[in-house]
Each structure stands twice: as C-alpha cells, then as structure tokens.
Amino acid sequence: MSSTERAARALKSLKDEEWRTLAGLERSAAGSGTSDLGRLARMSRLPPDRVRFATDALEKKGLAKRKGKGYALTIEGVEAMALKDYVKKDLIFALGAVIAKGKESDVYEALTEEGTAYALKLYKIGRVSFTSVRKKRASEPAEFRSWMTANYDAARREYHALKKLEGLSSVFPRAVSYSRSTVLLEELSGVRLSQRPELVDPAATLKKTIESMRTAFIEGGLVNADLSEYNILTDGASVWLIDWPQAVEAAHPNSMDLLLHDVRAVTAFFARAYGIESDFQKDFDYVSGKSAVPE
Ligand SMILES: Nc1ncnc2c1ncn2[C@@H]1O[C@H](COP(=O)(O)OP(=O)(O)O)[C@@H](O)[C@H]1O
Ligand SMILES: [Mg+2]
Structure with missing residues (x-):
C-alpha cells in the first residue's frame, strides 16, 4: 500500500x-x-x-x-x-x-x-x-x-x-x-508523447503544441520551463500540456532562455520521433511573439 x-x-x-x-x-x-x-x-x-x-x-x-x-x-x-x-x-x-x-x-x-x-x-x-x-x-x-x-x-x-x-x-x-x-x-485522457503513440496528423499536433506554447507565453505570461515529450499528453488527435510547478513568468530575466529550451525540446522530439522537420527559429519567433504568423 x-x-x-x-x-x-x-x-x-x-x-x-x-x-x-x-x-x-x-x-x-x-x-x-x-x-x-x-x-x-x-x-x-x-x-x-x-x-x-x-x-x-x-x-x-x-x-x-x-x-x-x-x-x-x-x-x-x-x-x-x-x-x-x-x-x-x-x-x-x-x-x-x-x-x-x-x-x-x-x-x-x-x-x-x-x-x-x-x-x-x-x-x-x-x-x-x-x-x-x-x-x-x-x-x-x-x-x-x-x-x-x-x-x-x-x-x-x-x-x-x-x-x-x-x-x-x-x-x-x-x-x-x-x-x-x-x-x-481536471482528469485528462491520453498518453505521454514520449511513448510515441500513433498520431492522426503529427504535423498538426506539432502546430497545436507550438500554438499552445505561444498562448501560454503571450496570453498567460508563462513559460512551462520543463516542457518535453514527457509533459505532453495526447489521445492521438488532441494534446495537453501538463506539469507546471516550475513555470516562470514571461517577465523573468531567464524567460526567453527557458522558452527557447522548451521550443527546442518539442521541435527536436517531433523531428526525431515523427520525422516532422520545422524551422526552429521561426517556431521560436512565433512562440515568443516576435512574429505574428506560424511557420
Ligand atoms: N490531469 C491529469 N490527468 C490525467 N493524468 C495526468 C494528469 N496530470 C498528470 N497525469 C499523469 O501523471 C504523470 C505525471 O504527471 P506530471 O504532471 O508530469 O508530474 P511529474 O512532475 O511527476 O512528472 C503524467 O505523465 C500523466 O501520465
Ligand atoms: Mg512530468
């Protein structure tokens, strides 16, 4: 017990x-x-x-x-x-x-x-x-x-x-x-992305993840700071970003470095596990608000 x-x-x-x-x-x-x-x-x-x-x-x-x-x-x-x-x-x-x-x-x-x-x-x-x-x-x-x-x-x-x-x-x-x-x-369904489940549309899943990181940063003022395939759940179609205790405010002096680290972890995983290549710099610019349009 x-x-x-x-x-x-x-x-x-x-x-x-x-x-x-x-x-x-x-x-x-x-x-x-x-x-x-x-x-x-x-x-x-x-x-x-x-x-x-x-x-x-x-x-x-x-x-x-x-x-x-x-x-x-x-x-x-x-x-x-x-x-x-x-x-x-x-x-x-x-x-x-x-x-x-x-x-x-x-x-x-x-x-x-x-x-x-x-x-x-x-x-x-x-x-x-x-x-x-x-x-x-x-x-x-x-x-x-x-x-x-x-x-x-x-x-x-x-x-x-x-x-x-x-x-x-x-x-x-x-x-x-x-x-x-x-x-x-709230209880979520789904498995960790690290288990590499089959995705209906891996490129769309990456896009949704990137968009969600931007939403957290721009609208919520937060960087997860520990985001990776271990802290993303999916049911094959939807994604959920979990595990936020170490989240850092956008105004924090290190927030950009942490955001960079998160974006890198996510994009590298999608490339490795699903063969989805994306332009890391463009993704980062979008998530951080430097550019208004996704890749
Ligand atoms: N809201 C939730 N609904 C369903 N399962 C969850 C939820 N939050 C976490 N889990 C499950 O618990 C695991 C650990 O949660 P997580 O928040 O990542 O904590 P840890 O810091 O221990 O990694 C997740 O990988 C997931 O399988
Ligand atoms: Mg975790």
Whole structure:
C-alpha cells in the first residue's frame, strides 16, 4: 500500500481530536519539525492528556511518529490532511486507482460524489533520498521541514500557474483546488508523447503544441520551463500540456532562455520521433511573439 492509500484509509477512522492534533503537528513542523506534548497541546488547543491519547492513535495509524521527546508528522499525515480538505469542500468523495507515477509525483484518480473523475497529483519531491533516510531511521526534523517546503511550494505554484492559464485553451488542465503537497486537476485522457503513440496528423499536433506554447507565453505570461515529450499528453488527435510547478513568468530575466529550451525540446522530439522537420527559429519567433504568423 502506498502512503496515499494509507492516508485515504486512515481518513475514515480519525476523530476530531486527532485531526486537531495533526493540524497542530503541521503548524509546528513548519517551524521546528517536531513538537513536544506541551507545545502540541497549545497548538491544538486540547488538554495535555487528550493530546497524548490522540498522538498515540495517530502513531498507530502511521500519520505521526515519535521523534525524541516529541512528535512529527509523516507524509501519510500530510496527505490525510489534504484528502480531508478536499472531502470537506465536497470536491472529492473517494480515492481511485493510481493513474501514473511521475518524476516528482504520484497521480491518482479521485472521484466526486456524482462520479466525475479528477486527477489528484501528490508531490513526492525528494522521495528517493527521503526513503533511504527513513530506512536508516534517522530522518531529521529539518529534513522533513524541507520536504514540506519543497512539496507544498510545488503544489501551490502549479495551482497558481494553471489558474493563470485557465480559460485560454483546453490544452491546459483546469486546476480545481490545492492542499498541502497536492493539487486537484481536471482528469485528462491520453498518453505521454514520449511513448510515441500513433498520431492522426503529427504535423498538426506539432502546430497545436507550438500554438499552445505561444498562448501560454503571450496570453498567460508563462513559460512551462520543463516542457518535453514527457509533459505532453495526447489521445492521438488532441494534446495537453501538463506539469507546471516550475513555470516562470514571461517577465523573468531567464524567460526567453527557458522558452527557447522548451521550443527546442518539442521541435527536436517531433523531428526525431515523427520525422516532422520545422524551422526552429521561426517556431521560436512565433512562440515568443516576435512574429505574428506560424511557420
Ligand atoms: N490531469 C491529469 N490527468 C490525467 N493524468 C495526468 C494528469 N496530470 C498528470 N497525469 C499523469 O501523471 C504523470 C505525471 O504527471 P506530471 O504532471 O508530469 O508530474 P511529474 O512532475 O511527476 O512528472 C503524467 O505523465 C500523466 O501520465
Ligand atoms: Mg512530468
């Protein structure tokens, strides 16, 4: 079972005092990493004996762990809070199957009460080092704090980037909400372009991708900055440009270099995988707004 599945399972059994204790742990983790029972009691506004009881229960459910004299949150604890948040806001009702495991995240299907499916992206930046550290049973509070910072920031950044792109084109997934290290997205169909699926019209797919990069840049004011065949989904006809946490504002001093890099990655892939040769300079001029007409 993954941390996310454990978090979803724990969700059902958590009592109000346990949630309050988790929230207290989250607040103290952002500051010092661990919290002793006294501090936790103040943070959760619960009597010390109730906090002791709640931390014991949270530890058994894998949502918190003992650290020296104090307690710290686990990734399961973080994800349980995020899931609870979405449930409370009536956004999701159940966690479905895993859709994909990416470079920096796991993506699960999440279902609304009406049965609509969203894609829930749970950031796992630093997963490898974090797991190996945990195996040594030495994961330090400072390490967890930096894990939280990196993953909470990525989720928030991706949400805000996608909000800027919302409504400009259906190639950008709609962001529904975000919480902690997770972001809730419109679910897309399709496979990664890196799998080189058969395309109805590869030249048209490239054209649409180039146009969409221009839309993001000119109208949305954003460069993806990590665009490649791994962050483009397709069903053979339509494309979607995904994975926006590292997006950079058009006004950023490096935006042109990053845009150049994105355009190069995309055009080189279409040449390599589909034999579609395009004039890189013309593509770049079009995407960056230097010229008004595509190649
Ligand atoms: N909105 C979505 N709908 C369906 N699948 C998605 C969605 N977003 C991501 N995925 C799947 O999850 C994978 C990883 O997502 P991505 O945003 O690229 O994160 P990572 O940073 O982990 O690469 C994608 O390659 C894709 O298969
Ligand atoms: Mg990706």
